Amino acid sequence: MSTPSPADPAPTGPAPAGTASVGPAPHGATALATPVLELSGIVKSYGQVQALRGAALTVYPGEVVALVGDNGAGKSTTIKVISGVIQPDAGEIRVDGRPVTIPDPIAARRLGIETVYQDLALAPDLDPAENLFLGREIMRPGLLGKLGFLDRKAMRAKADEAFGSLGVGIQDTAAQVVTMSGGQRQGIAVGRAVNWADRVLLMDEPTAALGVVQTERVGQLIQRVRSSGVAVVLISHNLPFVFEYADRIEVLRLGQRVARLSGATATSENVLGAMTGALTFEDASDPALTPADSEEQS
Amino acid sequence: MTPGTEVKSAPAGPGEDGPRPLRSAALAAAWRNMKGTRSLALVVLLVLLAVFGAAYPDNFLTAYNLRSVAIEAASYCVLAIGMTFVMTTGGIDLSVGSVLIFSGVVGVKVMSALGGEGPLTLFAGLVTTMATGLAWGVLNGLLVTKAKLPPLIATLATLSAAGGGALVLTNGLDLRGVPDSLVSGLGFGRFLGIPYTVWLAIGLTIAGAIVLGLTRFGTYTRTIGSNVEAARRAGVAVDRHLIKVYALCGLLAGIAAYVNLARFSTTTVGGHTGDNLQAIVATVLGGTSLFGGVGSVLGTAFGSLIPAVLSNGLVIIGLQPFWQQVAVGAVLAGVVYVDHVNRRRRTLR
Numbered sequence: 043m044s045t046p047s048p049a050d051p052a053p054t055g056p057a058p059a060g061t062a063s064v065g066p067a068p069h070g071a072t073a074l075a076t077p078v079l080e081l082s083g084i085v086k087s088y089g090q091v092q093a094l095r096g097a098a099l100t101v102y103p104g105e106v107v108a109l110v111g112d113n114g115a116g117k118s119t120t121i122k123v124i125s126g127v128i129q130p131d132a133g134e135i136r137v138d139g140r141p142v143t144i145p146d147p148i149a150a151r152r153l154g155i156e157t158v159y160q161d162l163a164l165a166p167d168l169d170p171a172e173n174l175f176l177g178r179e180i181m182r183p184g185l186l187g188k189l190g191f192l193d194r195k196a197m198r199a200k201a202d203e204a205f206g207s208l209g210v211g212i213q214d215t216a217a218q219v220v221t222m223s224g225g226q227r228q229g230i231a232v233g234r235a236v237n238w239a240d241r242v243l244l245m246d247e248p249t250a251a252l253g254v255v256q257t258e259r260v261g262q263l264i265q266r267v268r269s270s271g272v273a274v275v276l277i278s279h280n281l282p283f284v285f286e287y288a289d290r291i292e293v294l295r296l297g298q299r300v301a302r303l304s305g306a307t308a309t310s311e312n313v314l315g316a317m318t319g320a321l322t323f324e325d326a327s328d329p330a331l332t333p334a335d336s337e338e339q340s
Numbered sequence: 341m342t343p344g345t346e347v348k349s350a351p352a353g354p355g356e357d358g359p360r361p362l363r364s365a366a367l368a369a370a371w372r373n374m375k376g377t378r379s380l381a382l383v384v385l386l387v388l389l390a391v392f393g394a395a396y397p398d399n400f401l402t403a404y405n406l407r408s409v410a411i412e413a414a415s416y417c418v419l420a421i422g423m424t425f426v427m428t429t430g431g432i433d434l435s436v437g438s439v440l441i442f443s444g445v446v447g448v449k450v451m452s453a454l455g456g457e458g459p460l461t462l463f464a465g466l467v468t469t470m471a472t473g474l475a476w477g478v479l480n481g482l483l484v485t486k487a488k489l490p491p492l493i494a495t496l497a498t499l500s501a502a503g504g505g506a507l508v509l510t511n512g513l514d515l516r517g518v519p520d521s522l523v524s525g526l527g528f529g530r531f532l533g534i535p536y537t538v539w540l541a542i543g544l545t546i547a548g549a550i551v552l553g554l555t556r557f558g559t560y561t562r563t564i565g566s567n568v569e570a571a572r573r574a575g576v577a578v579d580r581h582l583i584k585v586y587a588l589c590g591l592l593a594g595i596a597a598y599v600n601l602a603r604f605s606t607t608t609v610g611g612h613t614g615d616n617l618q619a620i621v622a623t624v625l626g627g628t629s630l631f632g633g634v635g636s637v638l639g640t641a642f643g644s645l646i647p648a649v650l651s652n653g654l655v656i657i658g659l660q661p662f663w664q665q666v667a668v669g670a671v672l673a674g675v676v677y678v679d680h681v682n683r684r685r686r687t688l689r
C-alpha cells in the first residue's frame with residue numbers, strides 16, 4: 043500500500059538514521075518508510091485569526107500519531123485541511139511522498155483518507171445506514187439504479203454488519219440518529235470513518251462523548267485499524283488515552299508543530315510543557331524531540 | 341383507506357423490533373418519515389370531514405361538492421409537492437403562486453400564437469408553462485446557492501418579479517385564448533368519476549413520494565436539510581442539488597399553471613396571492629419539518645386537503661369564506677409550534 047512514489051524516492055523527512063532509540067515509529071520497518079502523509083508549512087488564516095502558521099504533521103504507514111495541543115492550537119483546522127473541507131493558504135501536502143492537492147472531500151476520499159470530525163458531521167434525521175453510505179450509496183442494479191433508486195436493503199444489511207463488527211452498539215439501525223445518545227452518535231461517526239478508511243484515518247476527539255467502556259472500545263478499534271495497515275491520526279485531550287494508544291505524539295501550539303515525541307519516551311511533563319510553551323525543544327539533542335519547523339518559522 | 345388505524349399500529353421509537361411483516365426496510369423508513377405531524381394532518385382532516393359532513397350531509401357529502409373539494413386540493417397539492425422538497429432541504433419557496441401565473445401567461449401567449457385547438461397546440465402550451473416554471477425555479481436555486489440569499493428573501497424577490505412580470509406581459513388584463521379543448525379536456529374531463537386534475541395530483545404525489553423516499557435524490561434532499569455541512573463533507577454537490585430542488589418546485593408550479601388555465605380558461609393574473617401560504621400549510625401539516633431534514637410527500641397530499649375542506653365547509657356552514665384564511669393561519673402557527681417542540685424534545689435527549 044505504501045509503495046514509495048517513483049517521483050520521490052528519497053523523501054527528506056526527519057532523518058530516520060540514528061534515531062533508532064526514539065524513532066518515529068515503534069516498528070523498525072516503518073521507521074525507514076516514506077511517510078504516508080506529510081504536511082509542511084501549512085498556513086491558514088480566518089481574517090485576522092491565524093489558525094495555522096506553518097503547521098506540519100508527519101504520519102508513517104501503520105502508525106498511530108497523536109496530534110495534541112491546547113484549545114485553539116489548530117488541530118481541527120489541520121484535520122480539515124487534510125480532509126479537503128478547507129483549503130490552506132500555503133503549504134504542501136504529500137501522500138506516500140507525492141505532492142497532492144485536496145480540493146474537496148471527495149479528493150480526500152479517493153486518497154483513502156477518512157475523518158471523524160469533532161462535530162461528527164452526521165445527518166441527525168437520517169438513520170445510521172444512510173449516514174454510513176452518505177455520498178457512496180449502493181444503487182439498485184440495472185435500470186432502477188440508473189434512475190437513482192437506492193438499494194436500501196443492501197445498505198441496511200451492510201450497515202448492520204459494519205457496525206456490528208466494529209462493536210458500535212446500535213439497537214435499531216433504522217431509527218434516526220437524532221434519537222440516539224451522544225455516545226452512539228460518536229460510535230456511528232467513528233464506525234463510518236473506520237469502515238471506509240484504507241490509507242489514513244483522522245479522528246478529531248473520537249472519545250469526547252464516550253464513557254469508559256466505549257472509550258476503551260475506540261482504543262481497541264484504533265489498534266485494529268492500525269494492524270490492518272491504516273495509519274491513524276488521533277486528536278485527543280485525554281492524555282492517558284493518548285499515551286496508551288499512540289506510537290508517536292506531535293504537539294501543535296499556536297498553529298505550529300513544536301514537538302514530536304515517541305510514545306515510548308514521552309512523558310506528560312514533556313507533552314504538557316510543549317503544549318503550553320513552557321518547554322521548548324530547541325536544545326534537544328535528541329532529534330526525535332526536535333521541533334523540525336523551528337527554522338521555518340524564523 | 342383507513343389511515344387512522346394504520347398510524348396507531350405503527351410502533352414508535354427505537355423499541356420497535358417486533359414483527360414487521362410484509363414491509364420492506366424501504367417502506368418502513370418511508371413510513372417513519374411520515375409519522376409525527378402527518379398523523380395530525382389526518383386527524384384534523386377527519387375531524388373537519390366529520391364535522392362538516394355531520395352538520396350538512398346534504399350539502400357537503402354530495403359527489404359534486406366532494407369533487408370540487410378534491411379539485412381545489414389537487415391544485416394546492418401540485419404546488420405543495422414541490423414545496424415539500426424545498427422545505428425538506430430547510431428552504432422555502434414563496435414564489436410558487438407568482439410563478440404559476442407568469443407561466444400561465446406565457447403558456448397562453450404561445451398557445452394563442454400557435455392558434456387552434458389541436459393536441460400540438462395544447463402540448464406546446466404544456467411544454468411552455470413547464471419550461472417557464474422551471475426557469476423561475478432555476479433562478480430561485482441560483483439566487484439561493486450562488487448569490488447566497490436566504491431562501492425567504494430570494495423567493496420573495498422572485499415572487500415580486502414574476503407577479504409583476506405577469507402584469508407587464510398582460511397589461512394587467514387577463515388573457516383569453518385558452519383553447520376550449522384544454523378546458524373541456526383537462527379542465528372538466530373525468531375518468532372513473534374522478535377529474536383528470538385530481539388524477540394528475542395523485543400521480544404526481546406517488547412519483548414525488550417515490551423520489552423523496554427511495555432515491556438518492558431524495559436522500560440528498562433530506563441530508564441537506566438535516567445537516568448541510570455533513571452533506572458537503574460526504575461529497576454531496578450541495579449547490580447543484582439545491583438548484584435541482586428549486587427547479588423541481590418551479591417545474592411543478594408550471595404544471596399547476598397549466599392546470600389553472602384548464603380550470604379557469606384564463607390567466608387569473610389577479611389571483612393566487614395566497615397559494616404559497618396554502619402550499620406551505622399543506623406541507624407543514626403533512627409532517628414536513630419547517631427546519632428541514634424530514635419530509636413526506638404523501639403527508640403533503642393529505643395536508644393539501646385541509647385548506648380545501650376548510651374553505652368549502654365554511655361556506656356551506658354559512659360563514660364568510662374569508663374565515664378560511666384566518667383558520668389556515670391559526671392551523672399553520674399551531675402545527676409549526678408542535679413541530680418546534682418535537683424537535684427540541686428530540687435534541688434534548
Ligand SMILES: Nc1ncnc2c1ncn2[C@@H]1O[C@H](COP(=O)(O)OP(=O)(O)OP(=O)(O)O)[C@@H](O)[C@H]1O
Pocket residue numbers: 088091092093111112113114115116117118119120160
Ligand atoms: N471557521 C472559522 N472561522 C474563524 N476562525 C476559526 C474558524 N475555525 C477555526 N478558527 C480559529 O482557528 C483557531 C484554531 O481552531 P481549531 O478548531 O483548529 O483548534 P483546535 O486545536 O481544534 O481546538 P480544540 O481543542 O478546542 O478543538 C482558533 O483560534 C479558532 O478560533
Ligand SMILES: [Mg+2]
Pocket residue numbers: 117118119160246
Ligand atoms: Mg478541535
